[in-house]
Amino acid sequence: MSDITITGLTKRFDDVTAVDDIDLEVENGEFLVLVGPSGCGKSTTLRMIAGLEDITSGDLHIGDRRVNDLEPKERSIAMVFQNYALYPHMTGAENMKFGMKSVSDYTSAEIDERVREAAEILDIEELLGRRPSELSGGERQRVAIGRAIVREPDVFLLDEPLSNLDAKLRVQMRAELLQLHRELDATTLYVTHDQTEAMTLGDRVAVLNDGEIEQVDPPQLLYDYPATRFVAEFIGSPAMNILPVELVSDDTDVSVRHEQFELPLPNADSFTAQPKSAFFGIRPEDISLARNVPGDVPTFEAEVTVTEPLGESLLIHCQVGDDEIHVKAAARSSIDPGDRLELGVDEERLHVFDGTGEAIYHSSPRGHASSDAVPTQPEP
Numbered sequence: 480m481s482d483i484t485i486t487g488l489t490k491r492f493d494d495v496t497a498v499d500d501i502d503l504e505v506e507n508g509e510f511l512v513l514v515g516p517s518g519c520g521k522s523t524t525l526r527m528i529a530g531l532e533d534i535t536s537g538d539l540h541i542g543d544r545r546v547n548d549l550e551p552k553e554r555s556i557a558m559v560f561q562n563y564a565l566y567p568h569m570t571g572a573e574n575m576k577f578g579m580k581s582v583s584d585y586t587s588a589e590i591d592e593r594v595r596e597a598a599e600i601l602d603i604e605e606l607l608g609r610r611p612s613e614l615s616g617g618e619r620q621r622v623a624i625g626r627a628i629v630r631e632p633d634v635f636l637l638d639e640p641l642s643n644l645d646a647k648l649r650v651q652m653r654a655e656l657l658q659l660h661r662e663l664d665a666t667t668l669y670v671t672h673d674q675t676e677a678m679t680l681g682d683r684v685a686v687l688n689d690g691e692i693e694q695v696d697p698p699q700l701l702y703d704y705p706a707t708r709f710v711a712e713f714i715g716s717p718a719m720n721i722l723p724v725e726l727v728s729d730d731t732d733v734s735v736r737h738e739q740f741e742l743p744l745p746n747a748d749s750f751t752a753q754p755k756s757a758f759f760g761i762r763p764e765d766i767s768l769a770r771n772v773p774g775d776v777p778t779f780e781a782e783v784t785v786t787e788p789l790g791e792s793l794l795i796h797c798q799v800g801d802d803e804i805h806v807k808a809a810a811r812s813s814i815d816p817g818d819r820l821e822l823g824v825d826e827e828r829l830h831v832f833d834g835t836g837e838a839i840y841h842s843s844p845r846g847h848a849s850s851d852a853v854p855t856q857p858e859p
């Protein structure tokens with residue numbers, strides 16, 4: 480096992496800067512997820528680490544070794560691809576051991592034994608004799624993961640390995656990957672565009688936007704304390720509501736003033752800057768119908784445009800002046816388009832971003848957890 484240390488990593492293709500000066504450290508044994516929208520540079524980053532793409536500038540260390548100029552097979556990594564990349568004319572077992580001779584000192588008998596062990600871990604013993612065309616998508620993905628395990632790499636690199644599976648299988652494979660990670664305890668860098676996958680799998684999650692890392696944090700901290708508006712809107716579904724506001728302050732208090740309402744902000748001393756115009760952020764689940772909230776909470780009015788029953792909740796689309804917001808209400812709430820609602824906010828879950836997108840305020844100040852704390856994954 481080894482950690483991965485990335486400093487100033489950059490990749491330029493002609494006029495495109497696909498990866499722009501990123502720093503990232505994946506700790507020994509950590510499961511780190513790199514998440515971001517399509518085209519933001521995730522695969523390019525992974526391919527540079529694997530040695531499949533030249534590095535334009537920056538340094539890449541795996542353990543103590545600088546590996547920038549090492550061949551892929553000298554880096555002690557194994558990569559799993561979205562499209563599985565299995566050889567169609569080979570059986571599962573042949574795919575798993577292909578090329579092993581060149582990356583290890585194992586004898587043929589030892590390699591066979593390792594294939595058997597990996598197949599047992601993944602519960603695919605009965606698939607070893609079949610070719611990829613005789614396997615389902617999920618089975619192919621298991622064989623591809625088996626091929627990575629057989630290599631006993633220091634580092635696993637996975638590029639959207641579940642994207643081609645149907646939703647139910649994806650949830651099942653997610654749980655299996657977590658279990659596998661607990662068994663193998665290997666340093667893992669996992670790439671996905673899916674924020675749910677990122678939140679559920681990562682010890683920590685790095686959010687990549689347009690070739691740059693916006694934030695690296697454990698999932699809950701990313702959700703509760705987004706460092707930028709981009710992270711706030713990318714992590715969480717439905718996305719955080721963002722409304723243009725003015726910041727109004729007197730001696731001790733600060734409020735956000737929208738064209739339709741004004742809300743006081745608690746803990747105003749936690750502001751890091753106070754520009755006049757800013758963006759107010761609140762998640763759909765942190766807004767509730769004022770009639771359901773005991774006590775005296777600050778409220779504002781909104782008009783319902785559309786309601787979407789999600790089964791476990793009711794998603795309400797509302798208009799507040801010129802802006803649209805989403806509110807998550809209890810399932811079976813009797814609310815219809817055209818209704819005017821009085822809405823209350825959870826005062827511990829308010830966020831403000833400046834015009835450049837930086838977070839300048841969270842109503843619950845972020846505790847002692849620092850961005851480089853690596854929590855241990857709780858046992859299920």
Ligand SMILES: Nc1ncnc2c1ncn2[C@@H]1O[C@H](COP(=O)(O)OP(=O)(O)O)[C@@H](O)[C@H]1O
Nearest residue numbers: 492495496497516517518519520521522523524
């Ligand atoms: N071989 C290449 N030649 C030119 N541009 C590329 C190449 N590979 C990727 N890119 C560009 O680099 C950017 C990042 O691509 P990629 O790393 O594949 O994104 P992601 O995996 O996050 O979807 C995109 O704009 C893509 O078009």
Ligand SMILES: [Mg+2]
Nearest residue numbers: 521522523638
């Ligand atoms: Mg990709």
